[in-house]
Amino acid sequence: MQSIEFCAGAGGQALGLERAGFDHAALVEIDEDCCKTLRLNRPQWDVRCVDMNDFDGRPFAGVELFAGGLPCPPFSVAGKQLGQKDERNLFPAALRLIDEINPKAVMIENVKGFLSPVFEEYRLKLKSDFKKLGYKIDWRLLNASDFGVPQLRPRVVIVAMKKEFVDGFEWPEVQPQNPPTVGEALREMMGAGGWLGADLWAVRANDIAPTIVGGSKKHGGPDLGPTRARNAWAALGVEGRSLANEVPAPDFNGMPRLTVPMVAKLQGFPPEWQFSGRKTAAYRQVGNAFPPPVACSVARNVKAALSTARYFSVKAVA
Numbered sequence: 001m002q003s004i005e006f007c008a009g010a011g012g013q014a015l016g017l018e019r020a021g022f023d024h025a026a027l028v029e030i031d032e033d034c035c036k037t038l039r040l041n042r043p044q045w046d047v048r049c050v051d052m053n054d055f056d057g058r059p060f061a062g063v064e065l066f067a068g069g070l071p072c073p074p075f076s077v078a079g080k081q082l083g084q085k086d087e088r089n090l091f092p093a094a095l096r097l098i099d100e101i102n103p104k105a106v107m108i109e110n111v112k113g114f115l116s117p118v119f120e121e122y123r124l125k126l127k128s129d130f131k132k133l134g135y136k137i138d139w140r141l142l143n144a145s146d147f148g149v150p151q152l153r154p155r156v157v158i159v160a161m162k163k164e165f166v167d168g169f170e171w172p173e174v175q176p177q178n179p180p181t182v183g184e185a186l187r188e189m190m191g192a193g194g195w196l197g198a199d200l201w202a203v204r205a206n207d208i209a210p211t212i213v214g215g216s217k218k219h220g221g222p223d224l225g226p227t228r229a230r231n232a233w234a235a236l237g238v239e240g241r242s243l244a245n246e247v248p249a250p251d252f253n254g255m256p257r258l259t260v261p262m263v264a265k266l267q268g269f270p271p272e273w274q275f276s277g278r279k280t281a282a283y284r285q286v287g288n289a290f291p292p293p294v295a296c297s298v299a300r301n302v303k304a305a306l307s308t309a310r311y312f313s314v315k316a317v318a
Contacts, residue, residue, distance in 0.1 A: 005028065041272075041273055091126065135162060214287020
C-alpha cells in the first residue's frame, strides 16, 4: 500500500509508516532543512519541497493513505489558539487534497490543544466536512510513553476512513510495560566520552522526559523549553537552558546538557537517523516530530483495516 504525507517534517511519521509497511508515493514539506534530512536518510523517497497549499494532489489519486502532521500553533495552548482563523491552519488545504486524492484512509497528527472546548464547533465542522467527502472521522489522545517512547508527549491522532473500512479499524493498545527512564535511555550516550559520573547520573534520571518542545522559526532556540519545562529537566539532572555539541568529557562536573542525538533518541528516532542543518535547525526538527513508534502503532492498525476489507472484498468476488 502507498501513502502520501504532507508536512512531513524530519521524517518521524514517515518512519512510522515505513515500519508499518506503507510505501511513500511522495512526501511534501516546505522547510528546506527538513527536506534535506529526508533526502539524506532516504535518497529513494520522492521528497517535494513545496508549500502544501500549492500542491496538486490529482496525480496521486488512488493512493491508499493520506498522512500529515499539520501545523500545531493554531491549536497549541502555547499560542493564541486562533484555530481556523490562524493563517497557519492547513486543514482546509488537507480537505482539498483529500478530495483530489480520494484515499481510503487519512491519518493526521496534532497537539492536545485540538481537543480544547474552544474548538468544539470547529471539530464538529471537520466531522461534517469529512462526511461530505465520504469518510467517518475519529480522534484520540495518545501518550508517546504508552508506546515505548521515554517521553510523555500527548498528541492527538485523527483517523478518517471510507465507510467500508471503518469497522476494521481499532485504536492501538498501549504497551504493558513502562518505557525506559531518561537515565536508562541515555546512559550509554552520556558515557560515550568517558564521563566518570555517567552511571550515577543515570540512576538519578529515573523518570521519563517531559514533552520535548521544538519551537518555531520565529520563537525558540536550542533549549528544552520554558522555565517550567527546564525545572522538570533539572529534576532529572539535565541542564535545559541549552543543548551541547558534544557528550560530557571524563572530568565533567555539574548537570549535563543533552545533544541533538540524545533528544532524537528520547523522541523515538533510530540512532542512524541524521538531521540536516545547524544545531538550532536540527533540534527544531527533532522537537516538532511525531515519534516514529507511535506513528507505526496507529499506521499498522490502519493498514490492517484496509487489508482485511480488501481480503473480504476479493473473497466475495471470487
